[in-house]
Amino acid sequence: MSSTPFWEEKSLDAMSDEEWESLCDGCGRCCLHKLVNDETHDVFYTRVACALLHPETGQCTRYHDRLSEVEDCLDVRRMNASELAWMPRSCAYRSLSEGKPLLEWHPLITGDPSTVIAAGITVAGKTISENSIDVDQLEAEIIEWVDT
Numbered sequence: 001m002s003s004t005p006f007w008e009e010k011s012l013d014a015m016s017d018e019e020w021e022s023l024c025d026g027c028g029r030c031c032l033h034k035l036v037n038d039e040t041h042d043v044f045y046t047r048v049a050c051a052l053l054h055p056e057t058g059q060c061t062r063y064h065d066r067l068s069e070v071e072d073c074l075d076v077r078r079m080n081a082s083e084l085a086w087m088p089r090s091c092a093y094r095s096l097s098e099g100k101p102l103l104e105w106h107p108l109i110t111g112d113p114s115t116v117i118a119a120g121i122t123v124a125g126k127t128i129s130e131n132s133i134d135v136d137q138l139e140a141e142i143i144e145w146v147d148t
């Protein structure tokens with residue numbers, strides 16, 4: 001049996017559902033509203049979260065039904081490489097699609113889910129709900145996140 005971890009051996013497309021899901025560190029960053037510069041295509045993250053994101057845990061409260069409940073929820077498994085570039089640099093799906101390794105705090109490396117919190121990657125406790133602001137004012141909520 002190979003000692004190479006599956007994420008180094010397989011393409012994203014070749015992974016089982018279980019392997020795919022284990023790559024998600026649960027940071028919650030993909031659940032934040034983003035703004036894209038039309039000219040440069042740069043993506044800016046805001047601290048404004050989908051109403052389904054639990055503000056304290058940073059987890060989706062309707063994970064299994066999210067795609068049917070939220071019209072523009074991202075189905076990451078169906079995203080192509082250019083769409084994955086919208087994801088945060090810390091996201092394992094983006095890293096692997098760009099040929100980069102998992103970061104040293106990733107739970108698959110450390111064996112400990114809490115390292116996502118210790119590394120400052122989770123959005124838990126750092127967001128406001130889309131229901132609490134005027135979404136036309138998103139620019140005022142742009143925020144820089146730690147990426148490593």
Ligand code: SF4
Pocket residue numbers: 023024025026027028029030031076087088090091092093
């Ligand atoms: S940004 Fe990536 S790692 Fe973080 S919750 Fe979304 S899919 Fe998972």
